[in-house]
Amino acid sequence: MWSFFHKLGSPRWFYRISGQWLPWLMVISLALLAWGAIWGLLFAPPDFRQGNSYRIVYIHVPTSMVAMGGYVTMAVAGAIFLIWRMKLAEVAMRCAAPIGAALTFLALVTGSLWGKPTWGAWWVWDARITSVLVLFFLYVGVIALYESFENKQAAAKACAVLSLVGLVNIPIIYWSVEWWYSLHQPATIKFTSESTMHSSMLRPLLISIIGLYCFFATVLLIHMRSEILQRERTTKWVRELATGEK
Amino acid sequence: MHPVRRQRLFIVLLIIAGAGLAVGLASYALRENINLFYPPAEIAEGKAPVGKRIRAGGMVLAGSVQRQPESLTVRFVVTDYQAELPVEYTGILPDLFAEGEGVVATGVLTEDGVFQASEVLAKHDETYMPPEVQHALDRSAEQARP
Structure with a gap:
């Protein structure tokens, strides 16, 4: 375990091993996403009250969940970077930010598109929606903060601290619908009791969620690999890789 | 663990605890304002203040919806099964507005206790099921009734 952790600190080793994982991860994520989308959008039954408009859950719920999961990934990578000064953790933290920002944006847009026909409003300042908007600003803030520093070592430290401070928002998003009176409905997928969604609708949703998590991992690895090549461009192994010499 | 790293770990935990405490205290102080509705x-x-723009939310009481024939004005009662609030609204209601379903209305509470709504939003619950399952549930509920 510890030797794996130490090896993970070497960009060269990570580049090689992630190159082996990447094709598998890509195939699995695209297959799961296609399976979940086709099943959910074409074959799952319509809802007894919302009809077909509920089908946006197959996009909205996975993007929202991975947007939050991506933030935790970014903050944990930031903590590892702060404590152990691991280069790869810094790369992972920075690469997770734009992907998470894109997913959060997608979650907000799909929620808004669904809110208009269902609630009767595009946007409501309720606790859940506002806290997800804060999540989007945190992601954008991390990206902007890094770019605003001349000294990149100091920039990475500042970003790690910001992402750790922002971590407090994640439980707020999750429990906002329980703690306060909000327009957004409470969680459908429950960990402690049975989910309040019929299994014929829930199964494609779970596949979409797993698929999007795999897709997040795929995009993160691709982004991290190009970032590593950029940072290590002066080292011998990258030169050898570029010129094809052994 | 190396003492320097232990110190950094301590700082990281301190950041998280500090941020959590600050936000926790702030949201505790603002807890009434974070609620979307009364x-x-x-x-x-x-x-709730009278004469100010507020939101009220709850379930539409079954059998309480009254439409006026020559206008878009609708009167209904919102309940949380503890108290009831008469609501008056002029306008088009959202598709999911129905008796026994949740709503959040924005408007002004008048002196006589009637809520004059300027906007009505439908609040959807977290249950999803196919129509056939709902029909089956309704049928078994009817059979269970004596």
Whole structure:
């Protein structure tokens, strides 16, 4: 375990091993996403009250969940970077930010598109929606903060601290619908009791969620690999890789 | 663990705890303002201000919806099963508005206790099921009734 952790600190080793994982991860994520989308959008039954408009859950719920999961990934990578000064953790933290920002944006847009026909409003300042908007600003803030520093070592430290401070928002998003009176409905997928969604609708949703998590991992690895090549461009192994010499 | 790293770990935990504490205290102080709406029970207790723009939310009482024939004005009662609040609204209601379903109305509470709504939003619950399952549930509920 510890030797794996130490090896993970070497960009060269990570580049090689992630190159082996990447094709598998890509195939699995695209297959799961296609399976979940086709099943959910074409074959799952319509809802007894919302009809077909509920089908946006197959996009909205996975993007929202991975947007939050991506933030935790970014903050944990930031903590590892702060404590152990691991280069790869810094790369992972920075690469997770734009992907998470894109997913959060997608979650907000799909929620808004669904809110208009269902609630009767595009946007409501309720606790859940506002806290997800804060999540989007945190992601954008991390990206902007890094770019605003001349000294990149100091920039990475500042970003790690910001992402750790922002971590407090994640439980707020999750429990906002329980703690306060909000327009957004409470969680459908429950960990402690049975989910309040019929299994014929829930199964494609779970596949979409797993698929999007795999897709997040795929995009993160691709982004991290190009970032590593950029940072290590002066080292011998990258030169050898570029010129094809052994 | 190396003492320097232990110190850094301590700082990281301190950041998280500090941020959590600050946000926790702030949201505790603002807890009334974070709520999107007042339930009828709190309005009945007099917690909601009269004459100010507020939101009220709850379930539409079954059988309480009255439409005026020559206008778009609708009157209905919102309940949280503890207190009831009469609501008056002129306009088009959202598709999911129905008796026994949740709503959040924005408007003004008048002196006589009627809520004059300027906007009505449908609040959807977290249950999803196919129509056939709902029909089956309704049928078994009817059979269970004596």
